[in-house]
Amino acid sequence: MANQANLYSFPTVDALAPALRRYVISCQEAGLARHGVFKVAVSGGSLPKTLAQALLAEPTSPTDTVKWDKWEIFFADERAVPLDDADSNYGLLKTELLDKLPVDTAPPTVHPINTEVLGDTQELADQYEQTLVRSFAGRDSVRLPIFDLLLLGCGPDGHTCSLFPGHELLRENDAWVAPIEDSPKPPPRRVTLTLPVVTHAVRVAFVATGGGKKEIMKEIFEGGKGLPCALVNERCGERCSWFVDNAAVEGVSYPRRPFNL
Numbered sequence: 001m002a003n004q005a006n007l008y009s010f011p012t013v014d015a016l017a018p019a020l021r022r023y024v025i026s027c028q029e030a031g032l033a034r035h036g037v038f039k040v041a042v043s044g045g046s047l048p049k050t051l052a053q054a055l056l057a058e059p060t061s062p063t064d065t066v067k068w069d070k071w072e073i074f075f076a077d078e079r080a081v082p083l084d085d086a087d088s089n090y091g092l093l094k095t096e097l098l099d100k101l102p103v104d105t106a107p108p109t110v111h112p113i114n115t116e117v118l119g120d121t122q123e124l125a126d127q128y129e130q131t132l133v134r135s136f137a138g139r140d141s142v143r144l145p146i147f148d149l150l151l152l153g154c155g156p157d158g159h160t161c162s163l164f165p166g167h168e169l170l171r172e173n174d175a176w177v178a179p180i181e182d183s184p185k186p187p188p189r190r191v192t193l194t195l196p197v198v199t200h201a202v203r204v205a206f207v208a209t210g211g212g213k214k215e216i217m218k219e220i221f222e223g224g225k226g227l228p229c230a231l232v233n234e235r236c237g238e239r240c241s242w243f244v245d246n247a248a249v250e251g252v253s254y255p256r257r258p259f260n261l
C-alpha cells in the first residue's frame with residue numbers, strides 16, 4: 001500500500017463529516033505554518049453540502065477551529081453562468097456554506113470567476129488563471145500553483161473538476177485553467193483547473209457518498225482505465241485521500257485505511 005491513495009470509509013455521512021473536518025483543519029494548520037494563509041480550491045456538485053456539515057459543526061476542542069479569515073477559496077471548476085444562477089458552483093458554495101457562517105465570523109477571501117466575460121470561455125479561463133498568478137506570486141516564478149488542499153467531487157462517470165473521461169483536456173499540460181465548451185454534463189460551457197495543477201496540490205481530498213457512486217468507484221479503484229479520478233489517484237498517491245460512505249464503496253476491492261487524525 002506504499003504511496004497509494006487513502007480510502008477512508010464511514011457508515012454514514014454523519015460519521016464522515018467530523019473526520020473530514022479534522023482532515024481539513026490539519027491541512028489548514030499545515031498551510032498556515034508554511035505561508036500564513038490556507039489556499040484551497042473546492043468543487044461543486046454534492047461536495048459543498050457535506051463540506052458545510054463538516055465545517056459548520058460546533059468545535060469540540062480549542063484546536064478544532066476553522067480559521068475562516070485565513071482561507072483563500074478558489075473554484076476547482078466553474079460553469080460559465082452568472083454567480084446567482086442555479087448552476088453556479090460559487091452560488092452553491094455560498095448558499096450551502098458561506099451564507100451560513102456565524103454573523104461575527106471574519107470572512108474568507110473568495111475568488112469567483114469574472115462574470116463580465118461569460119461569453120468567452122477562453123477569456124474566462126485566462127482571467128481565472130491570472131487570479132491564480134496574482135495569488136501564487138506570478139507565473140514567471142512559479143511553474144505551477146501549489147494549493148494547500150483541493151476538495152473534489154467524483155461524478156458518476158469518473159469525472160472530477162470539469163475533466164471528463166476521454167476528453168482532450170486531460171492532455172492539457174501548459175494552462176493552469178482551461179475552458180471547456182462541450183462538457184457532457186450540463187451546462188456545457190465551463191472552466192476548470194487542469195490535471196497538472198490538480199495533481200501538484202499538497203493534498204487532494206475527494207468526497208463521494210451514496211450508492212449511486214459504487215459502480216464508478218469500482219472502476220476507479222479496481223481498474224482505473226484512465227478515468228480522471230483514477231489519474232489523480234495515480235499521480236498523487238498518498239497525498240490523495242477519499243472520504244466516502246460505505247454505500248459508495250460497497251463491493252469495491254481496495255483496502256480501507258483506519259482514519260486516525
Ligand SMILES: O=C1O[C@H](COP(=O)(O)O)[C@@H](O)[C@H](O)[C@H]1O
Binds near residue numbers: 044047
Ligand atoms: O459538474 C460537476 O460535477 C462534479 C461531480 O458532482 P457530484 O454531484 O457527482 O458530486 C463536481 O465535482 C464538479 O465540481 C461539478 O462542476
